[in-house]
Amino acid sequence: MKTLSTCLALFFYVLCVNGQTQTINCEFEIKKLRSAYENYNKTLEEKKQEIAETKKSITQESLDKLGTLIKDRKAYIDSLNLTYTKFTSYKNVCTNIPADSIASWFPYKEPPTQETIARDTAQEETVEEPVTYSYFNEDVIISEDINGAERTSREKKVFNQVLKQVNQEAYFGDITIPKEGQEFCFYNNDKERQDTLKYTFKKIDIEIRDGSLADIQVLVAYKGSMLLFENYVGVSFLRYGYWASKNYLFYSQKQPTTNVDEKEFENLRIRLSDVLMYKYKIGNNYVPHDLTLELPKEDIDGNKTNLTAPATYQIKQDTYLDKIVELRAYTDFLALFGESDNGLVQLEGSAKFYVFPFSRQIFSSSMQYEFLKSITPYVHYAKFEEDKGLVAATSGVIGNTLDLVEKRFLTVGGEVNLLEIYQKNYPMKMNFFGTIDYNLTRVQNDTQGVENLKALSYGGGISLSSKRFNNFGFNYKLGLHWFDYKSYNGSSAIDLDFKVPVVKNQAEVFYHPNKNPNQAIFARLVTYNYKGSESDEAFYQFQFGYKFSIGSRTVKK
Numbered sequence: 001m002k003t004l005s006t007c008l009a010l011f012f013y014v015l016c017v018n019g020q021t022q023t024i025n026c027e028f029e030i031k032k033l034r035s036a037y038e039n040y041n042k043t044l045e046e047k048k049q050e051i052a053e054t055k056k057s058i059t060q061e062s063l064d065k066l067g068t069l070i071k072d073r074k075a076y077i078d079s080l081n082l083t084y085t086k087f088t089s090y091k092n093v094c095t096n097i098p099a100d101s102i103a104s105w106f107p108y109k110e111p112p113t114q115e116t117i118a119r120d121t122a123q124e125e126t127v128e129e130p131v132t133y134s135y136f137n138e139d140v141i142i143s144e145d146i147n148g149a150e151r152t153s154r155e156k157k158v159f160n161q162v163l164k165q166v167n168q169e170a171y172f173g174d175i176t177i178p179k180e181g182q183e184f185c186f187y188n189n190d191k192e193r194q195d196t197l198k199y200t201f202k203k204i205d206i207e208i209r210d211g212s213l214a215d216i217q218v219l220v221a222y223k224g225s226m227l228l229f230e231n232y233v234g235v236s237f238l239r240y241g242y243w244a245s246k247n248y249l250f251y252s253q254k255q256p257t258t259n260v261d262e263k264e265f266e267n268l269r270i271r272l273s274d275v276l277m278y279k280y281k282i283g284n285n286y287v288p289h290d291l292t293l294e295l296p297k298e299d300i301d302g303n304k305t306n307l308t309a310p311a312t313y314q315i316k317q318d319t320y321l322d323k324i325v326e327l328r329a330y331t332d333f334l335a336l337f338g339e340s341d342n343g344l345v346q347l348e349g350s351a352k353f354y355v356f357p358f359s360r361q362i363f364s365s366s367m368q369y370e371f372l373k374s375i376t377p378y379v380h381y382a383k384f385e386e387d388k389g390l391v392a393a394t395s396g397v398i399g400n401t402l403d404l405v406e407k408r409f410l411t412v413g414g415e416v417n418l419l420e421i422y423q424k425n426y427p428m429k430m431n432f433f434g435t436i437d438y439n440l441t442r443v444q445n446d447t448q449g450v451e452n453l454k455a456l457s458y459g460g461g462i463s464l465s466s467k468r469f470n471n472f473g474f475n476y477k478l479g480l481h482w483f484d485y486k487s488y489n490g491s492s493a494i495d496l497d498f499k500v501p502v503v504k505n506q507a508e509v510f511y512h513p514n515k516n517p518n519q520a521i522f523a524r525l526v527t528y529n530y531k532g533s534e535s536d537e538a539f540y541q542f543q544f545g546y547k548f549s550i551g552s553r554t555v556k557k
Contacts, residue, residue, distance in 0.1 A: 026090060026093070026097050027097075027101075034087075034105060034106045034107075034108075037084070037087075037106070037108060041080060041108075043076055044076040044077065047073045051069045080111040084110055087106050091106075130310035131305060131308075131309050131310070131312065132174075132314065170288075170316065171281055171314060172281060172315060172316075172317065173237075173281050174277075174281075174312045174314055174315070175206075175277070175278055175312070175315060176276070176310055176311065177201070177275065177276060177277075177296060177313075178310050179309050179310050180201070180202075180304065182201045184198065184200075184270070184271075184275070185197065186265070187268065187269040188267060188269065189269070191248065197265075199227070199270070200220060200221045201218075201275055202219040202220055203219045203295065203296060204216070204217070204219070204276060205218075205292075205295075206276075206294075207292050208237075208292070208293070210357055210374075211236060211238065212237060212357055213236075213240070214424055215234070215424050216231040216249060218270060225254060226255040227254050227255070227265065228252045228253050228254070229249040229250060229269075230249055230250065231247065231249050232250060232424075233247070233359045233361045233368045234368065234424065235359070236358045236359065237278065237285075237287065238287070239358060244278070245271065245273040247271075249269065249270040250269060251265055251268060287354045288317060290517070295311070296311055324351055324352075325350070325351045326350050326547060327348070328348040328349070329347055329348075330346055330522075330543045330544060330546065331345055331346070331543070331544065332344065333542045333543070334540060334541065334542050335385065340539065340541070341384070341407065342539075343383055343384055344383060344385045346381065346382045346545075348379070348380045348381075349379050351377060352374050352375075353374060354374045355373065356373060357370060357374070358370060368424070369420060369422075370420045372417070372418060372419075375414055375415070375416050375417070376414060376416075378411075378412075378414065378437075379410075379412050380408075381409065381410055384407065384409065387444075389409055389442055390407070390443065390450065391403045391443045392446075393446065395446065395447070396445065396447065397494070397495050398494065398495075401498060402500060402530045402538075402539065404455065405439075405483055405500055405539075406528065407442070408439045410439070411438070411439050412437060413436055413457070415433050415434070416435070417433055418431070418433055418460070419431060419432045427467050427468065430462065431462070432461070432462055433463060433477075434459070435458065435459055435460065435479070438454070438457075439457055440452050440453070440454060441453050451492065453485060453489055453496070455483045455485045455488060456484045456487070457484075458481070461477060461478050462477075462479075463475065463478070471511060472511055474508070474510075475506075475508045476508075477507075478503070478505055479504045480503055481501070481503075481504060482501050483499060483501075483502070486498065486499070502528045503531055505525075506525070507525050508525075509524075510547070519546070519547065522544075522545060522547060523542075523544050524542075525542050526541040526543070527539075527541075
């Protein structure tokens, strides 16, 4: 309809001009059209340059902007065509003017037609469209176009086999990287773009941990040399769209054989959103399992996935319960050899739920912290040997109140990670935690028999965790806890007008056989020291056991 209206208006315009052949000033009118044509053409060239710059970035924002710019360019080309049509009408009217004079007043050829515009636009949109792959694990990278003529029967067979193996697959989103050799601009310390300093993209390595891009390394080419840039602070998947354009990667090291002076680029930065785009699948914006990505990857036919265009990897994982719930079964050596009345067989289960897994930088350093990162509910059950799990009460009085803590047979509660501090390249993490749990202990009252006493425990402390290699680690916890029995046993005949304050020390060494994070052998030493004024009692636990998963499935990436 818009095109028809333009044509009708132009038709009446030509009729009017033809009726006024002798009254118009040909030179004045044609030069006025020339001025308008030049303005349209200048703006059109600016739009083309802006489109070219926008195409260098692969963020969602740049893709949206690109669509708007292409529409604007079409509008300016329409204006050029309309201006040229007006010029043609004047040229036909001014028959008494020499052709050379008219050509000097309007020295332009006919602009592109609508067919040319459509063909160029289609070509641009084809170039910008990333190639999409399913990323099942580092050995199975499969193009989504499995039905295309270029797909081999081997690839289709492997694809179908993978589908059979994936039981509860979760597709949590797309990660897009630039094409091989795509060019970008550096930024300086003030985050200002340096248009004259450009690098080309080579590869990116990412470690995903606790719901964030914890460790990022980008390899780029600059003046014939390879440079490595990495992040200071992790970027959460849940807020990647907001923080990616504000996060910059810092120079780490250069290729050993390069002759480039380090001072030339040690103050340069790479914007994360230039080299990595993450788009979550609607309804699946959650914290994924830990994994490592090294991109680009070759597909199963050995083809480089980002050779001709940006590559999109659809990250898919198996969401089995064994990656969420941690179960432990262990015994206490001191109880096993009769040295203490600790639980002979103990079972423990826990699960981590993330609240605010967002890393923040500490001032301008490489240290970072996370506030209220997660909540971990847990349950613990202890099986005591015969009557060793009973606390003695004589005439309604418990002689040693610390026995109530030692002989708990059921504990249900949760731990809150209040503040976690770490540096991504250091093996040590420190966090401050708070705990609250509900406890049950059996008491042998000499007047009323066996009774279950209830208690609410609350407290907090500090913990340190460290890893060596990928399969060996050490954890230490120091906490102060209060056990309140008075408020939760109102009908008991036992005198419970007290609280039991204890200091708990816990040191644990663990080992993952075959580097499988779902299974571990561990040894744990725990001490409880009474901190009341009545005594300085203490008891000890030395536990050895196995952390296992529900089923023994491999971790897919």
